[in-house]
Amino acid sequence: MNDTICAISTSLGVGAISIIRVSGEDAIKKVAGLFSGKDLTKVESHTIHYGHIINNNEIIDEVLVSVFKAPKTYTKEDIVEINSHGGIAPTKKVLEILLENGIRLARKGEFTKRAFLNGRLDLCEAESVNALLSSNTDLERKLALNGINGKVSRKIKKVRDIIVELMANIEVNIDFPEYEDALEITLENLPPRLKEIKKELENLLDEAKVGKLISEGIKVAIVGRPNVGKSSILNHLLQENKAIVTDIAGTTRDIVEGELELKGIRLKFIDTAGIRKTEDVVERIGVDKSLEMIKEADLVIHVLNNNEELTNEDKEIQEKIKGKTKITFINKSDLESKIAIKDDYITGNTMSDNGLDNLKNRIIELFDLEKLEQSNLEIVSSTRAINLIKEALKHIDNAINNISDEIPVDMIAIDIKAAWDALGEITGESYQDELLDTLFSKFCLGK
């Protein structure tokens, strides 16, 4: 059985009151033993009571105590919340007394873990709790929060509901073949329905791209031949934003040279063959090496020198980054222009304070970051979920293809169910009874 745990759940010493939360089988009994006032073991659930916390006949603090009985609580266990005076000393003292009385200090995220294990949160929501605990930016935090309060789960559920209604209809046709009131689903009227589902799934995936931007950031590669000013651009960007310059290896195989937050999105600069090292070294390693890294990048910034004519090497790079999301940046705009170029480009320099503003604005424009900041962020963002949506989409595509092979509807139903199951895995619910419930609630059947 789960033991009883406690923790201070407000920021210590910041607010006018502090809340100490206790959860578990003995929560009510244990706190009742330390509380003068009503007998907490006899009060109604979801009520609040005035009294004192008393230890060895000494009044520790004047408090309000809320009692929540399982299962309608955050952890689905009995919960007691002690509202103590906000000072550090009284709050800590109350906590100490709880610990002395055999209540264990909760580990980080343990209340949420219990909420998940006790079935209060679905898998998708619990994943978001995890994401929240490790979020770096404000947008990441908001994204995770939407996951926790089920907004994302609801979106997936909405698509699942469309699918399950279609399935229930097909099943009614099969199980009650003489029942006239249900529309007969045929190879003729099935494709438009499947296309509608396909569109919903594609929408989820489109949005997911944004979610990935927020949770994983944008990988940026700065490329160009030697001496065009790549390292100074990078240093300029990183310094002026007080970003932490790290040499930490990222989770992927590339090395992230430094990060910069732009409109809540992290730009992660990939070390394109050590461009932060001396130009000499770069020359030795050569342009080819850095081109390899380009493949990894979400955005390529191709740097050219305003003061020099376009060289063959420049053109070679242009050729190599064709098809990538890219910005052509003409550096050293403070010097005389000798360059002639057909592509769209942005100019700037690292000499003046605002010399790179055009570049940043172009990035914001390119990834629609302004809009992102204002969006409701009800987006699927975990890789696991995205892969499952892709799987669901694959099954729906299968179904559509098999219709043209004139496969009977009850077999197409197998593909449709596979899609439904895949989506169910995202939130961790996938069971047959749900289908039967829909079947019987939508159709009037009987003998």
Next chain:
Amino acid sequence: MYDCIVVGGGHAGCEASHIASILGLKTLLITMNIKNIADMPCNPSIGGTAKGIIVREIDALGGIMGVVADQSHFQIKMLNNGKGPAVRSLRAQADKITYPKIMLETLRKTENLEIIEGMVEDLITINNKVNGVILEDGTKIEGKTVILTTGTYTKGNILIGSKNTPGGPHGEARSNFLSDNLKKLGLTIQRLKTGTPPRIKKSSIDFTKMSEEKGDDKYYTFSHDIEPLYEINNQQKCYLLYTNENTHNIIKDNLDKSAMYGGYVTGVGPRYCPSIEDKIVRFADKERHQLFLEPESLYYDEWYLQGFSTSMPEEVQEKMVHSLKGLENAIITKYAYAIEYDAIDPLEMKASLENKIIENLFTAGQINGTSGYEEAAAQGLIAGINAHHKLKEIEPLILKRNDAYIGVLIDDLVTKGTGEPYRMLTSRAEFRLILRHDNADLRLRNIGYNHGTIDEERYQKLTEKQEKINEIKNILRNNNIQLNEKTKEIFRNNNLEVPTFSTSYYILLKRPEMKIDFIKNFIEINASNDILEEVEIEVKYEGYIAKAYKEAEKMLKLEEKEIPKDIDYKDVLNLASEARQKLEKVRPVTMGQAARISGVNPSDLSILSVYLKKKYNK
């Protein structure tokens, strides 16, 4: 001392006592009334979607429902013929006089089987092991195993309006104490409800106002072993009619008088079989509901009004029936009624249908919370076989979900339990593409043979069939169609697209519009129709069938992961409390079964799996 005592002569009891006797057990069938052996107190049909496949499976395993139905119906239909092969299923209108008569004859001819009349009210048990039964008059009959198939007779209550009469169907006596005594032995008893529609005198029906429903013009049998015994043109008709606004108004005006809505019923009724008042309330926007009139027998003048089950008082039923087109002057010969009865909690039995609390006690049919003649018969068959196996210390016959609908049925019962009478539906079977009407013998005959219920002769027939199927498939694989003017001409004459290049007949058969009969134009294939049909299905839907087998394998992997019998779920930390309770109650045998329990989530499964690894190194 009997080896096996079967209590109740309904569809479960018939199969159970028959198969136990066939397997060599000295068997006693106790029924309250021999006249009611294999009685059909509700609809006059055997089969239906999914249920028809169950009848095929019973036959493949050595049961008798199929053979008896083949000898006693007056109309037969292949349902879902226009759909894929996986969902086709037979339904026969069985004669309510002939079916029980032939069943009784069959049982009387069965060696080792004795039939007596009597009312069982208690069990003899020694240390939670059953040792016989006690009749109403106190007579004790000893038996090493007991199979309870008591249907709705355990504390049955007939409800018509506010009238509540203790008794079974046909107003017969009920067993008053059996379920209480089971409770005393530690079993959980639940109360369920079902109902039946009114019966109408044929001569009072105006059929001209309804549309006809005919039987198929192709021959079919449930049994794999007999030829059709009926004439296509001699089949009886059923009729289709509808409720109307007037009917609905009568029902709405009298809702408070219905046993259901007046609050006189405590049992839980099935969702798939609602009463007409249920339909009107729950689907208020429907302007009309379908009803069918079906003859009950050729030997008496009563018709069954399918779709019109109700628990309204008699005088309201009169008004309701007379509001229907064609039934304005109808004479009701039997009023509709609801019936409440006691059932056990199926979670308290093993997949062998043996009770977890009382050893050597088996249960089958409505007492297990199911509904339907076919579901009952299937369980009776399995209970009979496993009572034998238990005595002879043989591993029980447990069909898996990918073996048979019967496997799905029993697994659902012992894993999920049921809060309403359980009816089989194709939607309950995740591998329905494997569980087809056409391949019931191919799936199950060798299992029956291995368990002693299928004799050498029938097994031989199966082997020959399998060989023939393979032979024809090989012919199709190894011969290519020759594209000359003559063959092209045949395609054109049949309005079929001429293939652009020569290909094997096997590939050709995969085309959607292609039939094996057409291929016979080009190459000699000699086989019976059922074999040709089997080949056509297996070739045409090969891809999907393979996919289904792959899915089934995934499930089987989880089925291989056994959960030790002595596991203490209190030791498994962090399980959600609902999951812990359910696991303790069901005590699943494998991880696969655990995964199917509603309320046990993927997170609980991973926790359980980690625990098993740590503790048992599984």
